[in-house]
Amino acid sequence: MSIIGDILSTTRDEAPDESGASVTYLIRKANVSYGRLAKILETLVQQGLLEQTTSDRACKYRISSRGREFLQAYRGFREFADSFGLRI
Amino acid sequence: MAFAPDAVLETTLNLLGFVVGLALGIFSYIGFKNTGSPTLFRLNIAFFSIGIGFGVVGFGYMTELFILKYAQLDSWIQTLGIGIQTIGYFFIAFSHGIKSFFPKSRYFKSIIFPLFIIPGNSIEHIIRSISFILLVYGTIETIMSYMENRKRSTIFVAAGLGLLALGEFLGWYSVVFPKSILYFISISTKITGLGALFIPISQVPLRGGMKLGGSV
Numbered sequence: 001m002s003i004i005g006d007i008l009s010t011t012r013d014e015a016p017d018e019s020g021a022s023v024t025y026l027i028r029k030a031n032v033s034y035g036r037l038a039k040i041l042e043t044l045v046q047q048g049l050l051e052q053t054t055s056d057r058a059c060k061y062r063i064s065s066r067g068r069e070f071l072q073a074y075r076g077f078r079e080f081a082d083s084f085g086l087r088i
Numbered sequence: 089m090a091f092a093p094d095a096v097l098e099t100t101l102n103l104l105g106f107v108v109g110l111a112l113g114i115f116s117y118i119g120f121k122n123t124g125s126p127t128l129f130r131l132n133i134a135f136f137s138i139g140i141g142f143g144v145v146g147f148g149y150m151t152e153l154f155i156l157k158y159a160q161l162d163s164w165i166q167t168l169g170i171g172i173q174t175i176g177y178f179f180i181a182f183s184h185g186i187k188s189f190f191p192k193s194r195y196f197k198s199i200i201f202p203l204f205i206i207p208g209n210s211i212e213h214i215i216r217s218i219s220f221i222l223l224v225y226g227t228i229e230t231i232m233s234y235m236e237n238r239k240r241s242t243i244f245v246a247a248g249l250g251l252l253a254l255g256e257f258l259g260w261y262s263v264v265f266p267k268s269i270l271y272f273i274s275i276s277t278k279i280t281g282l283g284a285l286f287i288p289i290s291q292v293p294l295r296g297g298m299k300l301g302g303s304v
Contacts, residue, residue, distance in 0.1 A: 081128065086127050086184070
């Protein structure tokens with residue numbers, strides 16, 4: 001769950017340009033293997049939380065409005081779980 | 089027919105606990121629906137159980153008082169309600185990793201030992217002692233988390249769980265002084281504890297709503 005939060009936060013707050021963040025950039029930020037990240041990205045795109053864009057022949061990912069809503073909820077409830085000394 | 093004021097107060101306090109527990113359960117459920125987090129799912133079960141436990145006692149007593157018009161309230165209702173609450177306390181403790189500690193003999197002793205010192209070994213007191221242990225465990229874990237994250241809301245949660253533990257202890261101890269004010273102090277302490285668990289909720293914006301599939 002925290003990896004998803006990291007990916008969405010990166011695509012929202014730290015994407016290098018407007019077209020989104022590249023897979024290499026996300027691997028570095030989320031600190032996960034390519035195989036695992038690819039599966040997560042595929043799911044996030046299917047769920048409508050990320051949008052896939054193509055820029056300079058490279059595949060990039062941008063957060064969707066649905067993803068922004070999810071990230072906001074995730075952060076709120078992460079605070080709630082943190083208060084119990086738990087991780088969501 | 090005039091109702092005993094202590095029975096009415098007891099019923100009211102339990103119904104208040106039902107509302108508070110249910111509200112926390114609903115909030116955790118919204119969190120689970122929004123994020124699909126298993127931790128929030130466990131908290132959702134925990135708070136619903138605690139709320140329903142209070143509700144069983146409150147509505148049970150209300151039925152006996154106002155509908156069946158019993159002079160003496162049945163003790164099995166209390167036992168059933170506390171049993172359901174214990175399930176909730178278990179899930180809070182479980183979320184803190186009770187599973188990994190369970191095989192250790194010291195933990196086993198801490199559960200088994202109180203069973204032999206309970207007066208009369210009645211089911212209600214056995215359940216209360218288990219609740220107490222689970223709540224103390226949850227309190228200690230939450231205090232440890234506070235040491236790490238230094239969040240003010242965490243200390244409120246630790247205080248809330250601690251008050252719930254104290255309430256269970258007083259409830260258990262009230263067997264020594266039956267029909268005394270100790271029992272009402274016990275319920276009031278537990279409800280204050282549940283109230284303290286509300287503090288983190290005040291910091292969460294309740295907007296948006298979607299669930300991420302469990303396939304990630």
